[in-house]
Amino acid sequence: MVDKLHLQQLKKDIEALKGEKVLIRANKGRKKMIEVEGILESTYSNIFVVKFPVDRECKQYRCVTYTYSDLITNTVEIILCRTNTKVGVM
Incomplete structure (x- = not known):
């Protein structure tokens, strides 16, 4: 069970x-x-919003929303490209 404190910390990390x-x-x-x-x-x-390029030239973008519960249930994983670290892991 995820407590409120962990959820608030997850939101701060994503922010x-x-x-x-x-x-x-x-x-x-x-x-x-x-x-x-x-x-x-x-x-x-x-929710949080992630913007993806649709084509290789990056002329068009698509915005997709995910919920924080997606992260908690491991339906979605976020990996920071700069450091190659996974975000939101307990």
Whole structure:
């Protein structure tokens, strides 16, 4: 069981990464995983937004939202590209 203190610390950790390049590993169900690099665009009370380039020329972007509970349940993993460290691990 995750307590409120851990959730608040997780939110602070994600807030500190705004504007950083991150690698997202997301479970899309039925043994399907996606792995993409993007920029942590913004954070809110229940969600955070990651911006991904759609094409190789980076002319178009797609914004995807994830919840903090996705991190807690390991549905989504965030890895900081600069240091290659996983964020939100207990």
